[in-house]
Amino acid sequence: MARLIKQQQVVGSDDWQIIEDDAAVVDYAVISLTRWQAERSALAAHAEAGKLGLFLNSDETADLIGDDASAFALIAIDFPKFTDGRGYTAARLLRERHGYQGELRAMGDVLIDQLFAMQRCGFDSFSLRDDQDTEEALKAFSTFTRCYQTDVREPRPLFRRRA
Amino acid sequence: MYVYDEYDQQLLNERVAQFSGQVARYLDGKIPEEDFLPLRLQNGIYVQRYAPMLRVAVPYGALNATQMRALARVAREYDKGYAHFSTRQNVQFNWPALEECPQILADLADVQMHAVQTSGNCIRNTTTDEYAGVIAEEITDPRPYCEIIRQWSTFHPEFAFLPRKFKIAVNAVPGADRAAIQIHDIGVNIVRNEAGELGYRILVGGGLGRTPVIGTEIRAFLPEEDLLTYLDAVIRVYNQFGRRDNKYKARIKILTKALGIDRMRELVEAEWERIRDGEGKLTRAELDRVKKHFSEPAYKDLQDEPAELTSARSENPAFARWLQRNVRAHKKSGYAVVTLTLKQKGTPPGDITAEQMDQVADLAEQYSLGELRSTHQQNLVLPDVEQAQLFALWQAAKANGLATPTLGLLTDMICCPGGDFCALANAKSIPVAEAIQVRFDDLDYLHDLGEIDLNISGCMNACGHHHVGNIGVLGVDKKGEEFYQISLGGSSAGNNTDEAALGKILGPSFARERMADVIQTILDFYVDKRIAGESFLEAYRRLGHAAFKEAVYGPAD
């Protein structure tokens, strides 16, 4: 049972589905980076309709998709283990460097206690691990009122905002 | 010292609330053990052999009397009445109950202390010179930079789950390395360029552990306002490309070696170019704001060598000895910097009782403007003592077992908690330290030997910095039995040199009972062969490794 949170609301699930590289591309398919690189032009129509998503493995860095990012309506970044922190950098770079404005989803081992930092790195949708309590999860978004660093939501670090 | 404003305090209070919630969910069975582990580590809680250990941060070693009393209270109320100062200038409690940790952290938050990122694969406590701000040799006070790094690294959104732990140290004394920056993931050396501007020389990829490496220069000069964006760039490269498949190969030193320093530099510089002028760039206003917290106290106008001091010194040889060893020059005339040693015979190095902690707090208030420091050699420092009061201070410190006049000498050992507490240990380290303290307790002998760093670690993780001890002792496991391997010639640099060196293994390891004898043999050889004024390390370098090896193991056949 998928526990999906979008924009800090529990939505349960939605239409996006990850497909295998040899499966036909349907609306709301989430494809691999390899497939995008190989079949780019064939996939353009889906992309243009806003119905194509991209799945990034944790060892795929943001610059591999680069400014192509905006072709996708959804980018899902995998966390094979929650202690694998590469996805935080990937998310930030997609948002801050490659101008990605679509939905950015954390997938895999996505746990309550990481949501706050994920949201700061630009994730706005979270496919929680099955055992996570969605009520608790919603509370996690307001763990800290103000943080020290620059991040996607608040580009000015605290030292530029201190009274 | 830095005083929190409402923003800092709010963040810390929210952290206490967050962690209390995590502990409650864990105790309720809502967070499985393996998910809880990284959460508690990020708040300094280990599960050790017998009980959890709570590691409280002492950011860059700076403490005030109120904080020391709060730590004493924790030791008394939640622990067995003592605490341990570690080689990262932090303080560890060995017996708190997990259930009580949230309350302990709430109590500590009231005095602006915390356990944030004292463990886990994140950016750890930044360390620096314990004499920061009070010695004439430094280019500038390194503490404001450490505080700026502390804030930048606290709950950094991108770097909570790095491949491995990440340590930064800052040195500000030219021609010296007073914070062992060469054995840190990033070493920051505060320097001036030819135009006289302040900035940093940055080293990367140093570290001890299984693969000890001395850090390499990645940037010769980084302008003052570029510190944080450059750190972001280095760690961003590391977070993306550091190995995650093998924890022994996950530190940035391994990535730096694998890529080569030139490629590493290229990646970092390319990343940095893209963020250096962004919002994350430090501002002059912020540098000034933080520096203001460390402005000089209102020192009195005093003369060096007041009459009280001169007469007390000539009348009291024990006091004179303590002055010579444990007291060093202050940048202000009439003041002195005093080290209170936590190296008493019969006590594990770095250990301190709750009573002593209260006494130290009193001494700090009475004699040192209320401030103190913890050191990476596991001692405490009173930074601002009037020379005229040194004798009174010495008497009070001596009465409380805090004036062993052995700073920098053989028995001023660095020693990790080892097998008595640590679940990772191969062997106990405290009993070895104890045997050495017992064997070498003659002060005349110790003073005659001169400065020697003896460092002990209970396993390859090297928390006791054995690689950089002039004499290093490493606990090893031989078919389930505890043995000890000796290395010689290491150095973490220090006052007079900025060249760190890694020790070389002497030969087959020894059983614990033999350790004091073997150390004795090594020292006898040195005493016998030294030429006037030559330190142990100098004699080792002159005589060579083979000579010492032969002294210990006999001639090779």
Ligand code: SF4
């Ligand atoms: S060196 Fe090993 S035994 Fe000693 S504290 Fe570190 S991990 Fe534990």
